[in-house]
Amino acid sequence: xxxxxxxxxxxxxxxATASLADEKADKATDxxxxxxxxxxxxxxxxxxxxxxxxxxxxxxxxxxxQAGSDDDWRKAIVDGFKREKDGKPQEMDGFRExxxxxxxxxxxxxxRALKK
Amino acid sequence: MAMSGTWTAxxxxxxxxxxxxxxxxxxxxxxxxxxxxHGQHAEGGKGGEYPRLAGQPVSFLLNSLKQFQDRQRLNLxxxxxxxxxxxxxxxxxxxxxxxxAIELPTKMPPISPDAPALERLLAAERVLVVPxxxxxxxxxxxLFRKNCGSCHGRSAQGKASRDAPRLVGQYPNYLERQxxxxxxxxxxxxxxxPMNGVLDEVSPADFTDxxxxxxxxxxxxxxPEGSTDAGVAAPVTPPEKKP
Numbered sequence: 001x002x003x004x005x006x007x008x009x010x011x012x013x014x015x016a017t018a019s020l021a022d023e024k025a026d027k028a029t030d031x032x033x034x035x036x037x038x039x040x041x042x043x044x045x046x047x048x049x050x051x052x053x054x055x056x057x058x059x060x061x062x063x064x065x066q067a068g069s070d071d072d073w074r075k076a077i078v079d080g081f082k083r084e085k086d087g088k089p090q091e092m093d094g095f096r097e098x099x100x101x102x103x104x105x106x107x108x109x110x111x112r113a114l115k116k
Numbered sequence: 117m118a119m120s121g122t123w124t125a126x127x128x129x130x131x132x133x134x135x136x137x138x139x140x141x142x143x144x145x146x147x148x149x150x151x152x153x154h155g156q157h158a159e160g161g162k163g164g165e166y167p168r169l170a171g172q173p174v175s176f177l178l179n180s181l182k183q184f185q186d187r188q189r190l191n192l193x194x195x196x197x198x199x200x201x202x203x204x205x206x207x208x209x210x211x212x213x214x215x216x217a218i219e220l221p222t223k224m225p226p227i228s229p230d231a232p233a234l235e236r237l238l239a240a241e242r243v244l245v246v247p248x249x250x251x252x253x254x255x256x257x258x259l260f261r262k263n264c265g266s267c268h269g270r271s272a273q274g275k276a277s278r279d280a281p282r283l284v285g286q287y288p289n290y291l292e293r294q295x296x297x298x299x300x301x302x303x304x305x306x307x308x309x310p311m312n313g314v315l316d317e318v319s320p321a322d323f324t325d326x327x328x329x330x331x332x333x334x335x336x337x338x339x340p341e342g343s344t345d346a347g348v349a350a351p352v353t354p355p356e357k358k359p
Contacts, residue, residue, distance in 0.1 A: 031313055036266065039278070039310050051277070091277065093341075097261040097270070 029106040036095060037107070045114050056088040061114040070108050077104050143214025146207045149197060158215050159244045164287025166193075168244065170218035171285070173276035177212035189303065220244040220285070222335040245335070249288045251328030260326050263314060271338035272330055278310070285334050288327045295323050 034043050040051040047057030058065045080094030099107070147158070153166040160168035169177065183189035184198035197203065203211075222245050227236055261270060267280040274282030283291065295318075297303035298311050318326075 035310075035312075035314055038308075039267075043308070093266045095266055098263070098266055 029103075029110045032099070032103055033107060033110055036098065040092070045111065054088070055090045056086055057090070060111050061116045063116070066112070066115045070112075073108050073111065074104055077107060139210045140213050140217065142207075143210035143212070146203075146211040147214055150211070153193060157220060157242050158218050159220055159242070160287055160290070164246070164289040167290045168220075168246075168286050169215045170220045170244075171274075172216060172281050173274050173279065174212045174216045175276050175279040176274065176281045177215055178208055179279050181208045181212070222285070244285060246285060246287050246331055248331040249324060249327040251325040253325065253329040253332045256322075256325035256327065256329030259318065259322050260329060263318060264326075267310060269338070270341060271333065271336075273338045280310070284330050284338075286330075288331055291327060291330075292323070295320070 033045075037045075040049055040055075041047050041057065041060060042049045042052060045060035047053070047055075047059055049057075060066075076092060077099065078094055078096050080092045082089075082091045084090065095104075150158070150169075153161050154169050155161050155166075158168065158170035160166050180189065181198060181203065184191060184194045185200060185203065221243050224243055225239055227239050260268075260272065264272070264283075267275060267278040268283050269275045269280070272282065272284040274280055294303060295315065298315050303311075315323075
């Protein structure tokens with residue numbers, strides 16, 4: 001096998017492995033989102049769930065929701081909150097003990113990707 | 117407030133309080149047939165063959181009864197009792213209100229040695245201590261906090277806001293059976309069930325460690341939600357940012 005061919009093969013293998021790893025990570029984040037966030041936000045992130053609707057939960061894909069910064073979202077995910085918005089009580093549990101930094105970052109990227 | 121308004125408000129308060137009290141009283145009657153298996157104080161029966169119900173969140177009890185009634189959760193002993201003609205929607209609400217209010221101590225309450233034997237016996241009947249499980253409780257605690265805490269509460273007391281049951285004080289053999297049923301997809305589930313996928317990475321050995329922790333804390337006061345192992349209360353009320 002010539003050197004350029006070997007190089008192409010190695011590069012292809014590397015890219016395929018990276019792509020496989022990405023796919024695995026995406027699946028893991030998708031599952032994390034469904035388990036940790038989906039119950040209230042809905043697995044589509046629209047917030048129209050038994051828990052989300054009475055809180056007036058916003059669609060995660062909306063411009064309004066997406067206007068939040070990564071830091072705002074990180075704080076909400078890690079610490080949770082209890083507040084009132086538009087006359088409706090809103091509450092979110094913090095996931096400090098359940099999600100590590102990498103998972104939180106992956107969730108933020110996941111929710112950013114929902115942007116319309 | 118005008119006088120008539122005050123009277124109306126007072127009347128509403130009295131009526132709603134009476135309605136609530138009536139519900140719990142009715143719930144006691146509805147609970148009658150349940151006691152044969154779940155025990156007089158909803159403490160469970162036959163050493164965990166039938167689960168403890170006392171103190172479970174209303175939302176969880178209601179959901180469970182509806183799942184039995186709708187055959188989403190299949191359980192032969194519950195089959196005849198959950199039939200709509202046996203258990204109306206109001207009955208479910210009443211019995212859930214009754215059961216959730218039952219508190220079971222883990223220690224014998226102080227009682228005078230001169231108290232009648234019956235009084236001591238009745239007090240002792242309510243004390244529920246489930247068998248301890250051997251395992252790595254510290255590892256179990258970490259596993260629980262990572263996988264279960266946000267729904268079941270960090271001290272496993274259950275969370276009404278998540279319709280999630282209390283696990284501490286529940287019979288470990290019952291929990292083991294539910295663990296196996298969830299793992300095999302036999303318990304009410306479906307893609308949207310909150311337990312769907314949660315236990316995928318939890319092995320039976322891991323679960324034994326979780327049980328070791330759960331049974332080691334049954335006589336301890338629950339830790340407040342929002343606290344952490346470092347003992348620092350996590351902030352939970354950030355102000356809403358104006359765009």
